[in-house]
Amino acid sequence: MGEKTTALQASLDRLLESPGVTGVALVDAVTGLTYGAAGDIAEAGDGTDVSELAALIAERLGAAGAEGELESVVTTSRKRQQVLFSVVRPAGDPLVLAAGLDRDRANAALALRGLGDRAGEVLA
């Protein structure tokens, strides 16, 4: 959103240090607005698409009788993974941390776990 590095940008930049993470974006789960991004933004995913996908899955899960809020979504192709993590915040609409992973560069399972553990730190 500007030229100076902000606290949010610094948080997202740090997530790129995780092995295999090619791009990350913090997205408003309701409006689809992208608050910040780092790395290859296309790998993380478009904010609008990310929010609509998360909303659609949450609705279908709810209709199927699932309880509670959506926690994460993992989409896997032969080379890449796109991961959506719900970011818990004390108040306000939910956020989604979208990340693109290169499966050739890292152990996907470890990268997923690492990102999941650090998703909550984005807003610190």
Next chain:
Amino acid sequence: MTAPAARNVPALLMGLREEGFSGTVRLSGSPGGAIHVRNGLVGAIDTPGAPTVTSTLLTSGRIGDEAWLAACAVESDADRLGGQLVSAGLIGAAELEVVCTAAVFDAAFALGLRAPGGWELSDREPALVARPGVEPRQLTEETSRRMTLLSRLWGPPGGLARVRPVAAAGAGTRRPEGALARRHQDVLDHVNGRRTPRDIAFALGRGLYAVMLDLVRMEALGLVQLDSSTTSDGRPSTAPRAPRRETSTETSTETSTETSTETPAPKAAPLPKRRPGGAIPPQDAGQKGG
């Protein structure tokens, strides 16, 4: 200071971006408001059409009233209040950035629901601003995207803003407890056929666009009814959240610019006249108090 010649507000903001302007753009009309610009970037927008950052943080309970007042006492310049909130540990810097940025886009959307009357530039007015701010071009593009999406999903966004949603029959029992997202449940708890999306947004401390989008999704889920015939006037509700006065003299002054092209403000009934003999004539007796 004079406003540069611009054909509309987005063009004005683009021009101010090139100039690196810092100050305030005051918008007239309904809902009107103030755009706080810092170094050409939009830092905050105050408008009665959407909750501000302050409203969002306090209504949602993210920051308590006492803590907020204490922070304001320490830092009287609202431009620097954000730093004080962070240093006092009331909110994280990144989270505050998210809240401030969301409020800017939401207010821009609220302003976009109606054509502004006009604008004038003034010196900087203190405001809790997003740092460093939002690019005007990005603001315009996102607002357009929001309008387009709502138009596709429901219809004219201006019409949706005037709807007074009601809960669908059986909405509370249609799904098992816990299957509904908490924010949807919160919206459902606040629809009553009288509140507009704006009223619900203010009551919940959420963004107007987010509430409108949720209402559309909830209608698709069969939880609410968005009947456009329930709209009562030609504009989004921007009424003050205070009890309306019975006498109309002051009220009509306050809202005359908003209603002048629509329904004329009702005139106050004439006061009963005392006539010789001390009796109040029968035709006046029932009009007291209007």
